[in-house]
Amino acid sequence: MMCPGLYVLTQFCCLISAFAFPFGPVLELDVTPRITVTINGLLGCNRFQGLAVNYSTLLLEDEAGMLYVGAREALYALDSANISITHNNTAIDWAASAEQKRQCLSKGRDNQTECYNYVRLLSRYNETHLYTCGTHAFRPRCAYIEVERFSFVRFEEGKDKCPYDPSKGYTGLIVDGEMYSASQYEFRSSPDIRRNFPFPNLRTEEAPTRWLLEADFVGSALLRESINSSTGDDDKLYFFFTERNTEQSPYSSQTKVSRVARVCKGDIGGQRNLQRKWTSFLKARLVCSVPEYELQFNVLRSVFVQEGPSVHDTIFWGVFGLEWKNFKASAVCRYSLIDIQAAFDGPYMEIQDSKWREYTGKVPDLRPGSCITDQHRAQLINTSRDLPDSVLMFVRRHPLMSTEIQPIGRRPLLFKKSVDYTRVTVQQITGMDGKSYNLLFIGTDEGWLHKAVEIGDRVHIIEELQLFKESQPINNMVISHKQRSVYVSAASGVVQVPFSACQRYNSCYDCVFARDPLCAWDGRECVKISSYFDKSNLTQDIQMGNRGCDDITADGLVSHRSRSVMVGDDVLLQCELHSNLAAPRWTLNGEQLQGYGTDRGYRTGTDGLLIIGAQSRQGGHYRCYAVENGVWVPICSFMVRVQPAPPASPHLPTDPTALPERLFTTTSVIILTPTIGPTEQPLHSPPAALPSGPEFQTNRHMEAMYISLVAVLGGLCLVLTVVLLYVSFCAHSCPADRKYSQQGLSVSTVTERKRSSNIELKTISSHCNGRADMRGRAASTDGAFLQIVSGESQSSPDKEVPPAPPLPLPPPLPATEFTNGLSATLPSVLRKMNGNSYVLLRQADSEMTSPLYHSFTEELNRILEKRKHTQLDVEPDESSV
Numbered sequence: 001m002m003c004p005g006l007y008v009l010t011q012f013c014c015l016i017s018a019f020a021f022p023f024g025p026v027l028e029l030d031v032t033p034r035i036t037v038t039i040n041g042l043l044g045c046n047r048f049q050g051l052a053v054n055y056s057t058l059l060l061e062d063e064a065g066m067l068y069v070g071a072r073e074a075l076y077a078l079d080s081a082n083i084s085i086t087h088n089n090t091a092i093d094w095a096a097s098a099e100q101k102r103q104c105l106s107k108g109r110d111n112q113t114e115c116y117n118y119v120r121l122l123s124r125y126n127e128t129h130l131y132t133c134g135t136h137a138f139r140p141r142c143a144y145i146e147v148e149r150f151s152f153v154r155f156e157e158g159k160d161k162c163p164y165d166p167s168k169g170y171t172g173l174i175v176d177g178e179m180y181s182a183s184q185y186e187f188r189s190s191p192d193i194r195r196n197f198p199f200p201n202l203r204t205e206e207a208p209t210r211w212l213l214e215a216d217f218v219g220s221a222l223l224r225e226s227i228n229s230s231t232g233d234d235d236k237l238y239f240f241f242t243e244r245n246t247e248q249s250p251y252s253s254q255t256k257v258s259r260v261a262r263v264c265k266g267d268i269g270g271q272r273n274l275q276r277k278w279t280s281f282l283k284a285r286l287v288c289s290v291p292e293y294e295l296q297f298n299v300l301r302s303v304f305v306q307e308g309p310s311v312h313d314t315i316f317w318g319v320f321g322l323e324w325k326n327f328k329a330s331a332v333c334r335y336s337l338i339d340i341q342a343a344f345d346g347p348y349m350e351i352q353d354s355k356w357r358e359y360t361g362k363v364p365d366l367r368p369g370s371c372i373t374d375q376h377r378a379q380l381i382n383t384s385r386d387l388p389d390s391v392l393m394f395v396r397r398h399p400l401m402s403t404e405i406q407p408i409g410r411r412p413l414l415f416k417k418s419v420d421y422t423r424v425t426v427q428q429i430t431g432m433d434g435k436s437y438n439l440l441f442i443g444t445d446e447g448w449l450h451k452a453v454e455i456g457d458r459v460h461i462i463e464e465l466q467l468f469k470e471s472q473p474i475n476n477m478v479i480s481h482k483q484r485s486v487y488v489s490a491a492s493g494v495v496q497v498p499f500s501a502c503q504r505y506n507s508c509y510d511c512v513f514a515r516d517p518l519c520a521w522d523g524r525e526c527v528k529i530s531s532y533f534d535k536s537n538l539t540q541d542i543q544m545g546n547r548g549c550d551d552i553t554a555d556g557l558v559s560h561r562s563r564s565v566m567v568g569d570d571v572l573l574q575c576e577l578h579s580n581l582a583a584p585r586w587t588l589n590g591e592q593l594q595g596y597g598t599d600r601g602y603r604t605g606t607d608g609l610l611i612i613g614a615q616s617r618q619g620g621h622y623r624c625y626a627v628e629n630g631v632w633v634p635i636c637s638f639m640v641r642v643q644p645a646p647p648a649s650p651h652l653p654t655d656p657t658a659l660p661e662r663l664f665t666t667t668s669v670i671i672l673t674p675t676i677g678p679t680e681q682p683l684h685s686p687p688a689a690l691p692s693g694p695e696f697q698t699n700r701h702m703e704a705m706y707i708s709l710v711a712v713l714g715g716l717c718l719v720l721t722v723v724l725l726y727v728s729f730c731a732h733s734c735p736a737d738r739k740y741s742q743q744g745l746s747v748s749t750v751t752e753r754k755r756s757s758n759i760e761l762k763t764i765s766s767h768c769n770g771r772a773d774m775r776g777r778a779a780s781t782d783g784a785f786l787q788i789v790s791g792e793s794q795s796s797p798d799k800e801v802p803p804a805p806p807l808p809l810p811p812p813l814p815a816t817e818f819t820n821g822l823s824a825t826l827p828s829v830l831r832k833m834n835g836n837s838y839v840l841l842r843q844a845d846s847e848m849t850s851p852l853y854h855s856f857t858e859e860l861n862r863i864l865e866k867r868k869h870t871q872l873d874v875e876p877d878e879s880s881v
């Protein structure tokens with residue numbers, strides 16, 4: 001019974017170690033967004049939501065100031081300056097007829113999802129018209145739209161241009177009156193890259209070598225390589241997709257591979273061979289991997305084309321995921337056109353003994369797969385129809401290049417665990433230091449937008465923004481330099497997000513820590529640098545994110561509070577940090593508290609310091625600092641006096657007049673929220689490098705989380721396993737949890753999940769530190785209590801509740817429960833902090849011993865799938881007894 005369980009445990013170990021060890025550079029690639037902004041905190045966003053759903057096709061015409069949007073059964077023309085302005089918006093209804101929907105249903109299609117008209121293509125056709133295609137309830141149609149009146153003028157058959165299935169990968173573009181598209185158009189047909197018009201239409205070859213295998217297309221681009229070409233080269237079209245892998249690969253468990261394919265725009269097919277087929281089709285593998293851990297991101301999700309000064313400077317940005325559907329991880333890799341060209345000029349592959357191998361034989365003089373160049377013309381070969389048969393025969397059998405295309409820097413620019421990125425767009429911004437920075441906007445599968453800046457060889461995520469209330473994948477994104485906006489679409493609507501929201505940062509350090517190339521501190525507030533002509537008084541530090549703010553000696557604005565507590569009380573000193581990158585540091589009487597272990601009577605979390613069973617030696621002056629980029633920013637301070645326990649019954653309320661402050665009984669957990677007070681004692685000499693400014697961080701959310709102790713898990717593989725199992729079963733209980741580990745933990749997948757099911761320490765009091773405090777209004781929070789609840793923390797009405805019992809500690813884990821010796825290494829904190837953990841571990845344990853699992857991937861999927869569906873409904877404490 002134990003064996004399968006152990007087998008699986010070992011497998012988990014391997015995965016976790018791949019992510020967690022050693023503490024090398026790869027971990028730094030897993031970037032934590034500095035600030036988390038939920039939907040109510042968004043600034044300056046405009047929304048568009050018509051009557052339709054499934055907004056997925058975006059066509060931005062920046063010059064004209066128009067954003068055209070294709071949705072389900074509707075098209076919209078929006079004002080790109082502000083997509084919310086309704087009076088300028090016009091719409092076209094484009095529903096499939098009732099008869100068409102009936103036929104769709106009779107084909108066995110789902111009338112809730114498939115039997116609608118989903119707009120898949122929306123493109124400029126000529127100066128006066130747009131061209132659009134839709135799935136039209138499983139019978140694709142296309143149409144011309146007159147832009148002036150924004151109405152249809154003519155319809156066309158669409159079955160060769162648009163897939164039947166709304167969820168099938170598809171890419172299409174119209175250039176110079178020519179339409180190119182790529183998809184698996186019908187359910188049974190093979191995937192195909194086509195030129196749809198003008199005549200002659202071209203396709204990919206299927207025999208003797210299939211050029212495409214179950215390809216899932218995500219993007220395409222035309223690059224005008226003929227401009228200034230010394231060889232008389234042609235313009236080319238690039239297609240990006242993921243397909244079934246038939247090559248040998250070092251990652252044998254993977255069945256998919258990401259590719260780029262290209263064809264020449266001037267291709268008109270062959271004469272006898274490859275008639276009506278591409279004569280210039282070539283494809284190559286796109287690699288996006290973390291070599292140290294043999295972690296290959298093999299599923300391409302989307303591509304963004306970043307134009308450079310010349311066409312050869314073009315950069316392709318790709319968003320990649322793993323093949324394991326339920327295991328979230330993403331990488332952003334980018335490729336230079338030069339490297340792609342080099343692969344297409346390199347050696348070919350060939351099938352030998354039913355395996356792909358590098359072809360080492362003779363290659364025809366006129367390079368197969370190349371466009372018609374001056375070299376061809378010199379031999380009187382003017383078009384692809386004039387190509388000799390030897391070249392065309394070679395092309396048929398050698399669609400694949402041997403050279404793998406490595407990303408710039410040979411590794412992902414960004415690597416993110418527990419997030420599925422769907423889209424990326426990039427804009428170059430010049431910072432005040434005169435350097436050019438790539439500003440990245442990356443969409444997630446849950447409707448969030450990450451805004452990031454590339455600094456040196458790494459990426460700093462400035463903020464993550466929740467754009468949609470309901471979790472839904474961001475399915476398209478376009479960027480406008482003119483409007484300084486990103487337009488983001490998803491099932492429920494379109495959001496226009498401004499490049500920057502500098503006013504969000506409310507102090508000099510906050511503004512500088514953000515490292516937003518568009519924002520700077522002007523002495524009073526964080527401002528957009530673009531609106532300043534004279535930038536000499538502005539402070540910005542993108543490179544280091546900590547220079548330029550004045551050192552301030554007085555910190556009178558730091559909120560202060562004093563309180564007497566009883567010996568044995570548990571006291572939470574509340575200090576929430578605004579930034580996910582800041583680490584909390586505490587001083588007691590001017591000396592830094594070292595080691596917050598429970599043995600020392602302290603525990604620290606992202607929202608405060610917990611004094612466990614206060615002793616008289618723990619009385620004194622506490623200060624909380626947010627340490628970010630090496631700068632200590634004071635947040636709040638507390639004077640805590642520990643009184644000896646009264647002889648009387650501890651449950652009798654004490655007369656509030658008997659003591660200067662209210663006295664709490666030993667059965668309560670006391671939460672101290674800071675206020676600003678004139679009683680602030682002069683600072684004891686603070687720890688080194690204290691800039692000490694009138695810093696104040698805004699906190700809107702209250703989630704008490706104690707997580708640091710997982711670090712103890714360190715290199716203990718077995719323990720990690722246990723945690724992951726535990727995680728698998730409880731992660732869903734707090735889906736909205738967006739806080740991050742501050743403790744430099746190496747296993748953040750695990751810890752982020754772990755946190756979610758901790759017993760939350762929820763305050764009933766008003767909030768500790770907010771903007772109001774900063775403006776000098778002393779928030780007189782008095783007598784706040786702490787309530788212990790399980791699971792998700794929510795804000796709670798401001799009302800008195802009876803004091804909660806002290807932090808309940810489940811009994812120690814019986815050692816006999818884990819014959820494999822797990823209990824010996826299980827940190828006591830896990831048990832203490834989380835009433836569920838013990839039960840969860842047991843659940844996991846019994847689950848593991850059931851069937852035999854064949855593949856690691858399968859097993860992982862199974863566990864993660866279960867995590868989604870398992871509803872945990874465990875009483876926080878009793879159940880663990």
Ligand SMILES: *[C@@H]1O[C@H](CO)[C@@H](O)[C@H](O)[C@H]1NC(C)=O
Nearest residue numbers: 053054056118166167491492
């Ligand atoms: C359309 O939107 C609905 C939610 O409104 C979503 O469930 C569905 O998956 C979407 N369909 C496609 C093809 O995007």
Ligand SMILES: *[C@@H]1O[C@H](CO)[C@@H](O)[C@H](O)[C@H]1NC(C)=O
Nearest residue numbers: 044045046082083084085086
């Ligand atoms: C956009 O237009 C809407 C509706 O007219 C308006 O409420 C909103 O303030 C405008 N947004 C901006 C950024 O001007």
Ligand SMILES: *[C@@H]1O[C@H](CO)[C@@H](O)[C@H](O)[C@H]1NC(C)=O
Nearest residue numbers: 101105109110111112113115
């Ligand atoms: C879908 O078809 C079922 C019958 O198969 C019908 O009851 C239902 O109303 C239809 N739904 C829509 C949206 O047409």
Ligand SMILES: *[C@@H]1O[C@H](CO)[C@@H](O)[C@H](O)[C@H]1NC(C)=O
Nearest residue numbers: 125126127128129144153154
């Ligand atoms: C654009 O195409 C439409 C549809 O084919 C045609 O009617 C129109 O005359 C064209 N306009 C121009 C300026 O060529």
Ligand SMILES: *[C@@H]1O[C@H](CO)[C@@H](O)[C@H](O)[C@H]1NC(C)=O
Nearest residue numbers: 377379380381382383385386
């Ligand atoms: C190619 O073009 C050249 C010059 O335009 C012409 O002389 C030659 O006959 C053409 N060759 C073919 C095969 O059409």
